[in-house]
Amino acid sequence: MNLKKKISLLVASIMAATVFSAAQADQLDTVIKRGALNCGVVLDFPPMGYFDKDNKPAGFDVDYCNDLASALGVKAKILNLTWGDRIPSLVSGKTDVVVGSTSDTLERAKSVGFSYPYFVFKFQVFSKKGSNINKFDDLKNVKVGAALGTTYETEYLAYAKKKGWGKNNYTSFKSENDAYLGLYQGKVDAIISTNTNIATKLQTKEFKGYVAGPYVPNYDDVVGLIAKRSEVAWINYLNLFLIHQIRDGKMNERYNKHFGSDVPADLIQALRDNK
Amino acid sequence: MEYEFHWNIVFDKLPQLLSGAFVTLHVSVLSMLIGIAIAVLLAIAKMSDSRLISLPATVWVEIARNTPALFQIYMAYFGLGAFGIHLSPYAAVLSALVFVNAGYLTETFRGGFLSIPKTQYSASKSLGMSSIQVYRYIILPQMFRRIYHPMTNQFVWSILMSSLGILVGMNELSGETQRLQSLSFRTLEFFIVAAVMYFLITKFVLFSASLVSQRLFRGDI
Numbered sequence: 001m002n003l004k005k006k007i008s009l010l011v012a013s014i015m016a017a018t019v020f021s022a023a024q025a026d027q028l029d030t031v032i033k034r035g036a037l038n039c040g041v042v043l044d045f046p047p048m049g050y051f052d053k054d055n056k057p058a059g060f061d062v063d064y065c066n067d068l069a070s071a072l073g074v075k076a077k078i079l080n081l082t083w084g085d086r087i088p089s090l091v092s093g094k095t096d097v098v099v100g101s102t103s104d105t106l107e108r109a110k111s112v113g114f115s116y117p118y119f120v121f122k123f124q125v126f127s128k129k130g131s132n133i134n135k136f137d138d139l140k141n142v143k144v145g146a147a148l149g150t151t152y153e154t155e156y157l158a159y160a161k162k163k164g165w166g167k168n169n170y171t172s173f174k175s176e177n178d179a180y181l182g183l184y185q186g187k188v189d190a191i192i193s194t195n196t197n198i199a200t201k202l203q204t205k206e207f208k209g210y211v212a213g214p215y216v217p218n219y220d221d222v223v224g225l226i227a228k229r230s231e232v233a234w235i236n237y238l239n240l241f242l243i244h245q246i247r248d249g250k251m252n253e254r255y256n257k258h259f260g261s262d263v264p265a266d267l268i269q270a271l272r273d274n275k
Numbered sequence: 276m277e278y279e280f281h282w283n284i285v286f287d288k289l290p291q292l293l294s295g296a297f298v299t300l301h302v303s304v305l306s307m308l309i310g311i312a313i314a315v316l317l318a319i320a321k322m323s324d325s326r327l328i329s330l331p332a333t334v335w336v337e338i339a340r341n342t343p344a345l346f347q348i349y350m351a352y353f354g355l356g357a358f359g360i361h362l363s364p365y366a367a368v369l370s371a372l373v374f375v376n377a378g379y380l381t382e383t384f385r386g387g388f389l390s391i392p393k394t395q396y397s398a399s400k401s402l403g404m405s406s407i408q409v410y411r412y413i414i415l416p417q418m419f420r421r422i423y424h425p426m427t428n429q430f431v432w433s434i435l436m437s438s439l440g441i442l443v444g445m446n447e448l449s450g451e452t453q454r455l456q457s458l459s460f461r462t463l464e465f466f467i468v469a470a471v472m473y474f475l476i477t478k479f480v481l482f483s484a485s486l487v488s489q490r491l492f493r494g495d496i
């Protein structure tokens with residue numbers, strides 16, 4: 001075989017490979033054929049995701065993974081992620097979907113595909129009783145911490161910059177748990193977290209002497225499921241799934257289990273409005 | 276590959292990445308210099324005949340060499356925190372890196388010391404030099420010459436391990452990378468650029484070290 005022939009053979013085989021891969025099944029088909037849903041959850045964020053006392057994944061997000069898997073008729077495989085792992089896990093194909101309280105910013109949507117919102121959080125200050133943090137501006141001369149790479153970190157830093165507070169009072173922690181540990185040890189005077197996580201922590205004996213403070217002003221944290229941006233049909237399915245969670249009463253059931261009450265009407269309304 | 280790379284987002288954030296890179300350079304160079312000073316003392320202590328002096332040095336070296344750096348950084352920050360000793364993230368990472376650097380270099384230096392013939396000690400002594408003078412003028416210059424290259428390996432190690440500063444929220448290159456990627460989710464782009472920066476920092480440090488060595492060790496090696 002001369003060089004020309006070799007090259008044309010190579011080109012032909014590359015083209016053939018491209019055609020075959022273009023005809024490949026999309027994510028929805030892949031999941032159904034595989035018989036398993038690889039579902040990423042941040043298991044460091046109670047009550048959305050955590051390890052229960054038997055060290056098994058549990059939480060609102062984990063239940064959503066299981067609901068999604070049973071809707072698809074497949075088995076759910078829960079993968080534990082950190083906040084920073086969410087995108088790499090999708091890009092590398094380790095997860096099909098991440099149910100990980102991901103704030104749906106337009107900047108992020110350039111990189112990853114978002115479903116409709118499935119939850120709305122408030123960001124809140126958490127500190128020791130008697131620390132006198134009554135409004136968000138009281139954080140001015142207070143040592144504040146939050147988990148690295150979260151939206152509340154971004155929101156706090158933007159607010160601090162706007163007010164000219166500087167970065168010196170701020171510490172970021174690698175994970176949500178480390179932020180609470182840092183507060184507990186007194187490394188920081190206050191942390192910012194979500195209202196749901198704070199409510200859970202307030203029930204533990206370590207945080208008896210602590211109090212949930214003011215909300216981050218003018219900010220609703222609207223979160224969605226994320227998947228590969230190109231998998232439009234798959235995201236379409238996820239959207240319908242979320243609508244059914246509300247319509248079929250599954251969301252209310254899950255909310256009751258993890259928050260001890262019915263879903264507040266304004267949360268349902270917010271999800272419908274933000275859709 | 277179906278992934279589209281978007282590089283402009285990374286280039287916009289280059290100033291923040293560079294400031295992170297500077298912190299990385301800063302903490303690793305400082306941890307190395309302090310580590311070298313401590314390691315010389317530890318190596319001499321470890322070779323001492325008195326167990327009272329050699330034992331603490333041995334314990335230091337054993338702990339530093341046989342536990343993960345990740346664990347040490349975590350202990351320096353949260354471990355000491357449990358006892359009410361609060362180091363800043365920078366101080367925690369610096370002290371952990373100094374601890375490991377000193378531990379590893381002690382063994383390297385000890386090898387260097389042992390490779391210098393004992394007769395040189397006695398010869399210098401017989402010329403009327405004090406112990407300090409013997410080390411200062413005879414032993415240390417030769418020792419550093421011999422272990423120079425293994426020592427630069429440790430240098431590279433501390434630059435790369437400073438990335439574990441992310442564990443305790445230090446704003447070094449990895450921490451900045453992680454924060455910036457979370458804004459846009461352009462994870463791969465930011466990580467690739469950070470890797471290139473680590474490579475350049477390492478090359479820069481090795482190059483500077485070789486310039487220093489040419490000046491220090493003129494005429495031999």
